[in-house]
Amino acid sequence: MTVEAITLGCRLNFAESEALKARAKDNSIIINSCAVTAEAVRQTRQAIRRARRERPDARIVATGCAVQLEPDAFRAMPEVDEVLLKDFDRPAIAAGFRQRVRSFVAVQTGCDHRCTFCTIWQARGPSRSLPFEAIRDAVARELEDGAAEVVLTGVDITSYGGGLGPLCEKLLAALPNLQRLRLSSLDSIEIDETLFALIAGEPRLMPHFHLSLQAGDDLILKRMKRRHSRAQSVALVERIKTARPDATIGADLIAGFPTETEDAALNSLRLLDDCDIIAAHVFPFSPRPNTPAARMPQLEREIIKARAARLREAAAKRRSVWLNSLVGSTQPVLIENGEKGHTDAFAPVFIAGSKRGDTGPATITGLKDDILVGVFA
Structure with missing residues (x-):
């Protein structure tokens, strides 16, 4: 069975x-x-x-x-x-999608922060990092099973013990056949100097960085108990793009956080431009049980839904402009399934006649339904 x-x-x-x-x-x-x-x-x-x-x-x-x-x-x-409940005394599970071209490998679980909107720290406990050897062996198994790209994932991977940058550096050194390493969501305030150096100079580290920004207004960020300011978000993106001009930025954003004024909401809207975000994950605020944010003055659901819709619409327009800008260019591509894949900067691509695992430079000839169309060069 x-x-x-x-x-x-x-x-x-x-x-x-x-x-x-x-x-x-x-x-x-x-x-x-x-x-x-x-x-x-x-x-x-x-x-x-x-x-x-x-x-x-x-x-x-x-x-x-x-x-x-x-x-x-x-x-x-x-x-x-x-x-089946988790045992907080056991480390995370380093395992990936078997038989997938892109595999996700867990490097840590849990979180030591207490964002006022979040229950995940309650569900997963404190941050615990896997030993390097366990991660290395898990990545090696995924590569042996046919993975062409490995994504490091966790609840808060930038809190990895010893630093996420040193972990990536050691992995890339230990596994020369790891040609494509990608990172899941990053807490911007925790990015270490070693990781910045890899962003600038390591071509095997894929140039798309998804940041846990959540808001673009300083008062809302403070009430969320985030540890960064709006200016720090903008400065971080500027630093990434200066170091790696081909880098693209994704972000998580929450619309309609308690006490959010229209001006505060507009600050988050403007963050799309200020941080050049081309892949926004927009979440309408949802009060979670036993969180400080659930006890704050709530906005009406219709206002939350409208602000989320406005953010998504603006983000979709920015993304469309970005995708159109790639037409006529040559982009490195990995095909993952059904003639579809992604560029290194994580733009979706369709290449007729391609097969799972095909990789190489592709000429982008058009755009259809927000998916690039190309041919291998």
Whole structure:
């Protein structure tokens, strides 16, 4: 019988699901949950119910952040056979997507920060980093299994013990066949000098950097208990782009945080231009249980939805301009699946006739439905 994993949320969850599948009993369905928003929790419950309808004889195992925060609520669901909770004394699981061209390898889990909107530190505990040897061996296995690109992931990878930069430096030195190393979301205030040096001079480090910015207004950042200012965000991006002119920037942004005024919301909107963000993940604020932000004066849901929509619309326009600017250029590309892949700077590309794992420079001939069209040069 098969073991299936249904994974919601972050890339760390996907990496962990692979390890959980290897340990699961036959005929199991693992639902790896997310708690970042109320909508994510709703989707988790929906996924559990759908799994039971589709495979009534399967053993349903619920795990992940939402389950960690509300274990009794998930135990009470008649569809759930087992609730699997994390042991905070055990390190994260260094595992990747098997048989994938791009593989995600976990290097740490947990978080030592206390952003006022977030419950993930409660769900995952304090930051714990894997030993270098475990990470190196996990990356080596992924490369042996056919991965052409490895993405380091975790809850807060810039808090990696000893520094994320030194970890990347050691990995690249130990594994010459690691030709494409990419990083998941970065806490901008924690980027170390070794990582800056790699950004500037290491071509095997892919030039797309996704930053956990969250807002572009200093008062809102303070109420979020973030540790950076708006000016620091702008200065960081300027430094990255000076060091690596081909670098592109993605960012997480929250719309409608409690007490956010229209002027504060406009500051976040202007951050798209000021930080040259071409890949924005916009989250409408969702109050999470037992967080300081849930006790702050809340905005009306319609205002939150409108501000999120405005941010997304502006971000989509910026992204479209960026993608159009690449037409006529030559870009390094990795094909991942179904003739589709990404450039090094993480622009989506379609190349007719290509196959999984193809890589090399491609001439960009057009743009269709926000996906570049190209041919290998």
